[in-house]
Amino acid sequence: MEGSLPVAERPRRPEWMKVRAPSRDGRYFEVRELIHGAALHTICEEARCPNIAECWGRGTATFQILGDTCTRACRYCYVNSGKPEPLDPLEPLRLAQTAAQMQLEHVVVTSVDRDDLADRGAAHYAATIRALRARVPDATIEVLTPDFLGVEEVALQTVLAERPNVFNHNIETVRRLHPRMRGAKASYDGALALLRRAREIADYDVLTKSGIIVGLGETNEEVVDTMRDLRNAGVDVVTIGQYLQPSAKHAQIDRWVHPDEFRWFREQGEALGFGSVFSGPLVRSSYRADEQRAAATARSY
Ligand code: SF4
Numbered sequence: 001m002e003g004s005l006p007v008a009e010r011p012r013r014p015e016w017m018k019v020r021a022p023s024r025d026g027r028y029f030e031v032r033e034l035i036h037g038a039a040l041h042t043i044c045e046e047a048r049c050p051n052i053a054e055c056w057g058r059g060t061a062t063f064q065i066l067g068d069t070c071t072r073a074c075r076y077c078y079v080n081s082g083k084p085e086p087l088d089p090l091e092p093l094r095l096a097q098t099a100a101q102m103q104l105e106h107v108v109v110t111s112v113d114r115d116d117l118a119d120r121g122a123a124h125y126a127a128t129i130r131a132l133r134a135r136v137p138d139a140t141i142e143v144l145t146p147d148f149l150g151v152e153e154v155a156l157q158t159v160l161a162e163r164p165n166v167f168n169h170n171i172e173t174v175r176r177l178h179p180r181m182r183g184a185k186a187s188y189d190g191a192l193a194l195l196r197r198a199r200e201i202a203d204y205d206v207l208t209k210s211g212i213i214v215g216l217g218e219t220n221e222e223v224v225d226t227m228r229d230l231r232n233a234g235v236d237v238v239t240i241g242q243y244l245q246p247s248a249k250h251a252q253i254d255r256w257v258h259p260d261e262f263r264w265f266r267e268q269g270e271a272l273g274f275g276s277v278f279s280g281p282l283v284r285s286s287y288r289a290d291e292q293r294a295a296a297t298a299r300s301y
Helices: 028-037 052-057 091-102 122-135 152-160 175-182 188-201 220-232 259-272 289-298
Strands: 062-065 106-111 140-144 166-168 207-214 237-242 276-279
Touching: 028 052, 028 091, 062 091, 062 122, 091 122, 106 122, 106 289, 122 140, 122 152, 140 289, 152 188, 175 220, 188 207, 188 220, 207 220, 207 289, 220 237, 220 259, 237 259, 237 289, 259 276, 276 289
Parallel strands: 062 106, 106 140, 140 166, 166 207, 207 237, 237 276
Antiparallel strands: none
16 A cells, blocks of 8 residues: 555554454344344444444444445545445334344444435435334434535435434544545535534434544644534534554554543543543444433533
8 A cells, every 4th residue: 555554564553452352241142133134234344343342242233324335435444335236225124123122222323425326315314213213212313424415405404304313424534634534525624514504404402423533644733623623513522533444455544542642632622612522542433322422411511
């Protein structure tokens, strides 16, 4: 890969990035059977998330709708990129049924980007929320959406009409690195505008949320600048976690951010007024999303 270091010179994974392997303790295998049995995708598996043993072990997972193939190719993301299959209209029903079987109290739904669809997948998100409301009426629902390239207003109206409890869109990285990491279709200011508009459109109590990956070449000050931009866009919840290079073809890790620096990010975020800041080496956007939501809901800010 262009600019990559020889293997011997790459930074070694530090102790604090070590995770446990899946075990028979907890619900890991039950969750896997339910998800695979329903032919559903999860970002946990598609993105090779390091927290899968922990999250599935505690009976949670993050569903990935709209198929397993993304029309974008971000430089940090392991999700398969290419020409997607046609939509599966029964996916929302199977997902809701599986959420009920898992007894989820907080359901997190994300997706690949579908720039090939006229509505970028917004109606499928809406159908998924409706199916969940019918099948698990007491559960709270979080959607982590793409940027709905070019049809943002209609797509937001479609999704938010179903009143998800949390609207999440990840800004992913700092302004300077955004074009290089996300490509020409995505934009830093577009992500901020989407989050700001979601807050404006929602005529009900919704939490807005976004996430930042660190270790891609940003400085700590740029991370704080990004948090400030998110807070100015009205975002309530922010997550910050360490980038892990999923393959030799992906962007190289620039640095291992120390747990003390993650603590500093959290303090800076709290000082900026976020309702919840989840910042840590293994934090991901959907990591303990139920607790992130509870923390932001409990805190008056
Ligand atoms: S952090 Fe999110 S993506 Fe990773 S295993 Fe947990 S629920 Fe899945």
